[in-house]
Amino acid sequence: xxxxxxWWQPIEQMISNKQPLTxxxxxxxxxxxxxxxxxxxxxxxxxxxxxxxxxxxxxVFGTLLGMILAVLRLPDVTEYRYRGSxxxxxxxxxxxRFFSWFAKFYIDxxxxxxxxxxxxxxxxxxxxxxxxxxxxxxxxxxxxNSAAYVAEIIRGGIMSVDHGQMEAGRSMGFSYxxxxxxxxxxxxxxxxxxxxxxxxxxxxxxTSILSYIALTELTKAGDYIRSRTYSAFTPYIxxxxxxxxxxxxxxxxxxxxxxxxxxxxx
Amino acid sequence: MKKLIALLVALMMLGTAAAAMADVVTxxxxxxxxxxxxxxxxQYEGYDVDLIKAVAEKAGFxxxxxxxxxDAVIAAVQANPNTIGVSGISITDERKLSVxxxxxxxxxGLIVVVKKDSGYxxxxxxxGKVIGVQMGTTSDFAAEEITGQENTxxxxxxxxxxxxxxxxxxxxxxxxxxxxxxxxASLADDSLEIVxxxxxxxxxxxxxxxxxxxxxxxxxxxxxxxxxxxxYEELAVKYFSEKEAAAE
Numbered sequence: 001x002x003x004x005x006x007w008w009q010p011i012e013q014m015i016s017n018k019q020p021l022t023x024x025x026x027x028x029x030x031x032x033x034x035x036x037x038x039x040x041x042x043x044x045x046x047x048x049x050x051x052x053x054x055x056x057x058x059x060v061f062g063t064l065l066g067m068i069l070a071v072l073r074l075p076d077v078t079e080y081r082y083r084g085s086x087x088x089x090x091x092x093x094x095x096x097r098f099f100s101w102f103a104k105f106y107i108d109x110x111x112x113x114x115x116x117x118x119x120x121x122x123x124x125x126x127x128x129x130x131x132x133x134x135x136x137x138x139x140x141x142x143x144x145n146s147a148a149y150v151a152e153i154i155r156g157g158i159m160s161v162d163h164g165q166m167e168a169g170r171s172m173g174f175s176y177x178x179x180x181x182x183x184x185x186x187x188x189x190x191x192x193x194x195x196x197x198x199x200x201x202x203x204x205x206x207t208s209i210l211s212y213i214a215l216t217e218l219t220k221a222g223d224y225i226r227s228r229t230y231s232a233f234t235p236y237i238x239x240x241x242x243x244x245x246x247x248x249x250x251x252x253x254x255x256x257x258x259x260x261x262x263x264x265x266x
Numbered sequence: 267m268k269k270l271i272a273l274l275v276a277l278m279m280l281g282t283a284a285a286a287m288a289d290v291v292t293x294x295x296x297x298x299x300x301x302x303x304x305x306x307x308x309q310y311e312g313y314d315v316d317l318i319k320a321v322a323e324k325a326g327f328x329x330x331x332x333x334x335x336x337d338a339v340i341a342a343v344q345a346n347p348n349t350i351g352v353s354g355i356s357i358t359d360e361r362k363l364s365v366x367x368x369x370x371x372x373x374x375g376l377i378v379v380v381k382k383d384s385g386y387x388x389x390x391x392x393x394g395k396v397i398g399v400q401m402g403t404t405s406d407f408a409a410e411e412i413t414g415q416e417n418t419x420x421x422x423x424x425x426x427x428x429x430x431x432x433x434x435x436x437x438x439x440x441x442x443x444x445x446x447x448x449x450x451a452s453l454a455d456d457s458l459e460i461v462x463x464x465x466x467x468x469x470x471x472x473x474x475x476x477x478x479x480x481x482x483x484x485x486x487x488x489x490x491x492x493x494x495x496x497x498y499e500e501l502a503v504k505y506f507s508e509k510e511a512a513a514e
Contacts (some may be wrong), residue, residue: 012363015363018479029363033360033363033364124426124429124430124433127435128429128433129433129434129435130433130435131434131435211422212421212422212426213421213426214398214419214420214421214426214430216420220420223337223401224401224420226337226340226402227337227340227401227402227406228358228360228361228402229360229361229363229364230340230344230360230361230363230364230365230473231364232340232341232344232345232364233341
């Protein structure tokens with residue numbers, strides 16, 4: 001018998017005798033039931049791991065997709081007109097305009113509907129009969145959602161870079177894409193970083209919605225333990241502290257990155 | 267304008283104060299679980315609804331229903347000693363450490379819903395398979411025993427589990443017998459069938475705050491009277507038999 005069980009037994013006795021517990025006994029009871037007995041702390045860690053996995057890949061894919069969407073929404077693209085007579089270039093321009101229109105449509109739809117509905121539609125609709133790991137469905141749903149927000153953040157970042165930078169790059173002989181990649185985007189990312197950090201933190205917390213499709217992430221782990229112990233709040237507080245830990249670490253990391261990027265400001 | 271806002275605020279405060287003062291017991295429940303509880307137009311109906319109405323009448327207290335998620339019922343009961351949970355809640359030893367339960371009022375039994383061509387007939391066939399359940403229900407406990415915690419897909423509502431079964435994403439769904447009968451009757455999906463694997467279910471009880479033993483006593487006394495008067499059988503006939511007949 002472990003020391004935890006030894007401490008627990010007199011308390012359990014008191015509960016079944018309907019004796020009132022002291023403040024500290026109540027706290028120990030909640031902790032024991034919701035974190036110690038049955039190795040339940042492992043469930044929180046498993047949930048934490050799933051949340052980390054989903055958040056990480058959703059951030060990676062969401063940012064990549066978001067960058068593409070951001071470029072498609074730039075005035076350079078939306079206001080581009082081809083006036084020549086090369087049919088191939090005409091077709092390419094038409095295609096670009098279509099993608100640009102689609103990017104706007106996509107951002108409007110994704111930002112204008114709740115993530116919960118998107119998750120449910122993706123799970124029960126698009127993947128209605130396809131059996132794959134729920135983690136993958138979670139990553140897809142969260143990445144698709146995050147991309148729309150990231151796109152607008154990065155677009156804002158790009159547009160905050162002085163237009164002279166693009167002109168300078170082009171007159172140095174860089175192509176549009178090269179200038180974008182080597183000159184504009186690095187500067188844009190720097191000014192977009194605080195807002196991106198915001199979005200990543202929101203994304204980590206929003207993965208809790210995935211509990212609706214039976215993915216056992218951190219919130220679901222808490223929910224699950226709660227459904228066994230019927231403790232109203234303790235499992236949520238434990239899960240909440242773990243979320244807080246994750247977001248605090250992320251904030252610190254991005255803060256560090258910001259400081260390093262600022263080093264080139266002078 | 268300012269006066270109007272002040273008046274509105276005062277009225278709202280008055281409203282909440284009046285609600286808190288009246289000696290009304292709030293019934294927290296999740297009316298998405300036919301035939302135990304469901305919404306019909308603007309009325310709540312079902313086994314649990316009729317039962318608690320009868321209990322309240324016998325014990326002499328007023329009730330008002332408050333619909334919420336199944337998860338939220340736990341917190342509602344613990345937050346307010348004048349709230350009880352009546353929502354097909356299984357009595358377990360572990361839960362008794364946090365809340366009190368009335369005497370069990372029904373043990374409806376569990377059934378397994380599977381695809382017709384699956385050939386699953388016993389619990390051994392389901393070992394290692396993914397079983398969909400509604401989290402925190404007696405079905406959930408049974409599924410964990412059969413296939414382990416990692417293979418039990420826990421949904422907020424058993425309806426989602428059934429949907430996943432239709433989409434072949436879980437291999438079976440465990441659910442309360444009357445609930446399974448009712449949902450299959452209303453779905454009319456020929457590809458699904460019900461198998462009775464003789465699973466053990468827990469008793470359902472009324473969940474009462476630990477700080478209100480007086481109310482618990484009243485409820486238990488009323489339940490005893492109702493049981494003696496044959497009210498449970500009456501409810502079973504009303505809610506289970508026609509639905510079962512329709513499913514067969």
